[in-house]
Amino acid sequence: MSKNYPELLPPNRILMGPGPSDIHPRVLDAIGKPTVGHLDPFYLSTMDQMQSMLRDLFQTKNEMTFAVSATGSAGMEATVVNLIEPGDAMLVCVNGVFGTRMADVATRAGADVTCIERPWGEIFEPQDLKEILAEKQPKVVGIVMAETSTGAWQPIEEISTLVHDAGAMLLVDAVTSLGGVPVEVDRWNIDAIYSGTQKCLSCPPGLAPVSFNERAIESVLTRKTKVQSWYLDVSMLASYWGDDRVYHHTAPINMSYALYEALRVIHEEGLTACFERHRLNHRALQAGLTAMGIEFTAQDGHQLPMLNAVRIPDGVDDGQIRGSLLSRFGIEIGGGLGEFKGKVWRIGLMGYASRDTNVLTLLAALDQLLAEQGCKFDRGIAIAEANRVYASSVTSAN
Amino acid sequence: MSKNYPELLPPNRILMGPGPSDIHPRVLDAIGKPTVGHLDPFYLSTMDQMQSMLRDLFQTKNEMTFAVSATGSAGMEATVVNLIEPGDAMLVCVNGVFGTRMADVATRAGADVTCIERPWGEIFEPQDLKEILAEKQPKVVGIVMAETSTGAWQPIEEISTLVHDAGAMLLVDAVTSLGGVPVEVDRWNIDAIYSGTQKCLSCPPGLAPVSFNERAIESVLTRKTKVQSWYLDVSMLASYWGDDRVYHHTAPINMSYALYEALRVIHEEGLTACFERHRLNHRALQAGLTAMGIEFTAQDGHQLPMLNAVRIPDGVDDGQIRGSLLSRFGIEIGGGLGEFKGKVWRIGLMGYASRDTNVLTLLAALDQLLAEQGCKFDRGIAIAEANRVYASSVTSAN
Numbered sequence: 001m002s003k004n005y006p007e008l009l010p011p012n013r014i015l016m017g018p019g020p021s022d023i024h025p026r027v028l029d030a031i032g033k034p035t036v037g038h039l040d041p042f043y044l045s046t047m048d049q050m051q052s053m054l055r056d057l058f059q060t061k062n063e064m065t066f067a068v069s070a071t072g073s074a075g076m077e078a079t080v081v082n083l084i085e086p087g088d089a090m091l092v093c094v095n096g097v098f099g100t101r102m103a104d105v106a107t108r109a110g111a112d113v114t115c116i117e118r119p120w121g122e123i124f125e126p127q128d129l130k131e132i133l134a135e136k137q138p139k140v141v142g143i144v145m146a147e148t149s150t151g152a153w154q155p156i157e158e159i160s161t162l163v164h165d166a167g168a169m170l171l172v173d174a175v176t177s178l179g180g181v182p183v184e185v186d187r188w189n190i191d192a193i194y195s196g197t198q199k200c201l202s203c204p205p206g207l208a209p210v211s212f213n214e215r216a217i218e219s220v221l222t223r224k225t226k227v228q229s230w231y232l233d234v235s236m237l238a239s240y241w242g243d244d245r246v247y248h249h250t251a252p253i254n255m256s257y258a259l260y261e262a263l264r265v266i267h268e269e270g271l272t273a274c275f276e277r278h279r280l281n282h283r284a285l286q287a288g289l290t291a292m293g294i295e296f297t298a299q300d301g302h303q304l305p306m307l308n309a310v311r312i313p314d315g316v317d318d319g320q321i322r323g324s325l326l327s328r329f330g331i332e333i334g335g336g337l338g339e340f341k342g343k344v345w346r347i348g349l350m351g352y353a354s355r356d357t358n359v360l361t362l363l364a365a366l367d368q369l370l371a372e373q374g375c376k377f378d379r380g381i382a383i384a385e386a387n388r389v390y391a392s393s394v395t396s397a398n
Numbered sequence: 399m400s401k402n403y404p405e406l407l408p409p410n411r412i413l414m415g416p417g418p419s420d421i422h423p424r425v426l427d428a429i430g431k432p433t434v435g436h437l438d439p440f441y442l443s444t445m446d447q448m449q450s451m452l453r454d455l456f457q458t459k460n461e462m463t464f465a466v467s468a469t470g471s472a473g474m475e476a477t478v479v480n481l482i483e484p485g486d487a488m489l490v491c492v493n494g495v496f497g498t499r500m501a502d503v504a505t506r507a508g509a510d511v512t513c514i515e516r517p518w519g520e521i522f523e524p525q526d527l528k529e530i531l532a533e534k535q536p537k538v539v540g541i542v543m544a545e546t547s548t549g550a551w552q553p554i555e556e557i558s559t560l561v562h563d564a565g566a567m568l569l570v571d572a573v574t575s576l577g578g579v580p581v582e583v584d585r586w587n588i589d590a591i592y593s594g595t596q597k598c599l600s601c602p603p604g605l606a607p608v609s610f611n612e613r614a615i616e617s618v619l620t621r622k623t624k625v626q627s628w629y630l631d632v633s634m635l636a637s638y639w640g641d642d643r644v645y646h647h648t649a650p651i652n653m654s655y656a657l658y659e660a661l662r663v664i665h666e667e668g669l670t671a672c673f674e675r676h677r678l679n680h681r682a683l684q685a686g687l688t689a690m691g692i693e694f695t696a697q698d699g700h701q702l703p704m705l706n707a708v709r710i711p712d713g714v715d716d717g718q719i720r721g722s723l724l725s726r727f728g729i730e731i732g733g734g735l736g737e738f739k740g741k742v743w744r745i746g747l748m749g750y751a752s753r754d755t756n757v758l759t760l761l762a763a764l765d766q767l768l769a770e771q772g773c774k775f776d777r778g779i780a781i782a783e784a785n786r787v788y789a790s791s792v793t794s795a796n
Contacts, residue, residue, distance in 0.1 A: 005450075005658075005661075006447075008428050008431060008444070008655055008658055008659055008662075009431075010432045010433075010440055010441075010444075010655070011432070011440055013433075013434050017435055019648055020433050020434075020435060020436065020648065020651060022433075028430045028432070028433070028652075030406050031429050031430050031652055032429050032430030033406060033407075033426075034408045034409070034426070035411075035413065035420075035421045035426070035602050036411050036418075037411065037415055038603070040409075040724075040730065041724075042408055042409055043408075046406070046408075049403050049404075052403075069468055069472075070467055070469075070629065071467050071468075071647050071648055071649075071650060072647070073629055073648075074467075074468060074629045077627065077628055101628070107624070108624050108626050108627065204433050204650065204651055204652040205648040205650050205651060206467070206652070206653050226505070227506070228507070228626050229475065229627060230499070230502055230506055231468065249470070249471035250418060250471075250596055251469075251603065252469060252602065252604035252653070253418060253602055254426075254429055254602040254604070254653075255604055255652075255653060258652070260403075260406055264403050264406075267403060326439075332434075337645070
């Protein structure tokens with residue numbers, strides 16, 4: 001070993017992509033606290049409190065609410081492989097990258113997968129599912145609540161009723177929605193749900209909060225076959241997260257510290273205020289972008305506040321704008337995925353990144369960079385429009 | 399949300415259990431550095447350097463050497479599910495908890511598993527495998543190099559020759575061995591190997607370093623079926639860790655910072671010095687424990703330096719000693735697993751925890767606690783014997 005490896009000196013970024021988003025300073029402080037053992041009384045009590053806060057956030061009483069020891073994508077896999085046995089029918093709603101991924105994960109778990117599709121950016125209406133539910137009689141229906149590739153905000157409640165009327169269980173992807181918009185697991189009767197820490201929780205990537213209701217757990221406990229993944233087997237994880245504390249794997253202690261503190265930050269702000277903040281900053285960003293002639297890709301009335309997928313203006317160089325945002329302003333935004341590659345930018349306003357200063361800084365940077373590429377708009381108008389939104393919200397709050 | 403959640407104030411522990419072990423202070427500092435995006439040029443360069451340091455540590459040139467975004471147990475699952483297709487024959491060597499686990503993981507992946515067993519604490523000799531290799535003609539042979547449940551140190555090289563002569567691939571569990579004793583992937587012709595961050599790397603749990611050689615990757619790329627786990631599919635992970643940087647999942651940025659710094663610490667100390675330190679502290683601990691009449695469980699000549707599994711003296715209360723070590727001295731040691739439960743303590747001297755001050759503190763604490771439980775030994779003799787080992791090592795180094 002003769003090479004030299006430099007000291008770790010990450011640049012300070014403003015993280016306004018599709019995640020990771022800006023980390024709350026208290027979370028970065030918490031993650032570096034002294035590590036204890038995974039069976040230490042202190043850690044066990046931290047787990048309990050973390051579960052309690054996760055239940056508040058998911059708006060559920062589900063006992064099996066916990067954090068999978070891996071990133072959000074493993075949360076998807078954890079829910080799918082526990083609910084699905086080889087040969088089970090599963091219906092997956094696909095209107096972007098993450099629905100496609102869920103279908104892939106389910107197929108690998110041996111599910112007999114049927115996909116129903118909507119164009120990217122659009123949402124599913126209950127009537128889209130009705131016929132196919134009756135025809136396929138799936139065990140599980142999977143749907144993405146916040147499509148991170150398109151910014152579309154999928155309503156869940158009505159579809160849930162339909163799914164349960166058809167005798168199926170509902171599996172919801174809440175990776176990007178949790179902590180940014182209401183996610184009401186019990187009221188909407190969601191059977192299994194997963195999220196990630198790196199979106200609206202202002203926490204680094206590394207854990208996947210999940211929740212299973214009693215129907216889902218019952219279905220796991222009465223499986224004919226073992227869950228294909230030992231690491232993600234919720235029946236074994238229940239013995240570690242439950243009262244027995246049976247050793248399963250060594251929990252990621254410091255990531256848990258981070259999630260604990262992130263949940264405490266949300267708890268202190270309060271869910272209502274937190275969602276309102278996400279909405280307000282989105283409205284300001286939208287006003288600014290619209291004033292510069294930039295259009296959103298999601299269906300009217302179904303735009304997520306925390307993930308703004310917008311069409312790149314004609315003639316503008318995608319790579320150059322994103323490169324300059326990063327190198328000149330330290331701002332990260334996301335490029336398009338799949339069929340949106342090169343055509344769409346994804347601007348995140350998630351968690352701690354959903355702040356007025358971030359919105360104004362990004363609009364100011366785009367004002368300059370788009371003008372340099374020859375876009376025509378009134379210089380400064382984006383900032384003026386965003387400030388107008390903020391000012392009116394202050395007035396209306398008084 | 400009306401409950402109060404306390405500020406996160408973990409106690410300072412001395413982590414001498416089976417992991418997590420003491421974290422190096424530089425690693426705890428690194429994990430809290432500013433998060434950047436998973437496609438940020440800074441992060442991509444950090445990944446490259448991390449891979450380079452991991453190759454040094456595994457003593458391999460394997461291109462596919464990287465960190466799985468989950469804990470060590472997921473490293474086991476990642477290697478197994480990539481190499482195994484349903485119906486493939488796999489031979490697993492079981493002489494403790496982690497061999498048993500590997501057999502379970504392989505069975506869930508659809509392998510036709512044959513276990514060969516040795517009593518806990520003993521190792522496998524090449525002749526133990528010869529007959530069954532010829533009979534079963536397995537595709538993969540799995541073996542644990544450092545059985546964390548027994549402290550047995552399994553030699554790999556001769557068995558590897560035998561396994562390859564029989565046309566099989568060799569899969570090695572190096573969770574506890576990596577960073578504490580030599581792990582020579584290329585020289586020993588290991589096809590796939592996994593480890594964890596929380597043992598001898600002085601890093602919190604959360605990542606699983608793995609390495610696949612060309613034969614193993616070729617076997618993945620020519621599979622007839624998709625890898626059952628989307629999250630752990632090494633053919634997809636190769637596109638993210640390789641030059642293409644194709645988005646797969648969002649990498650756990652801050653855990654990567656921790657591993658990066660942990661590897662840098664080892665790199666600076668040098669592998670030879672690092673292994674020598676582990677050996678010396680083990681010898682001192684062993685001298686001290688032996689002086690108090692405490693016996694090791696591993697087969698003579700095959701005791702790991704970093705994991706010391708010792709028999710609890712007759713009449714001593716397991717829970718009371720471990721409880722007092724934690725509450726009175728802040729020291730964590732591990733209890734026995736499986737058939738060793740209540741009979742064995744597992745004392746880790748891993749990574750940053752492998753220090754003379756830790757050895758002496760633990761021996762001093764045990765001197766008091768075992769005397770309180772009526773054990774008969776010359777008070778202070780453990781410290782005297784440990785110090786004698788340290789003193790002679792200084793003399794011989796001069």
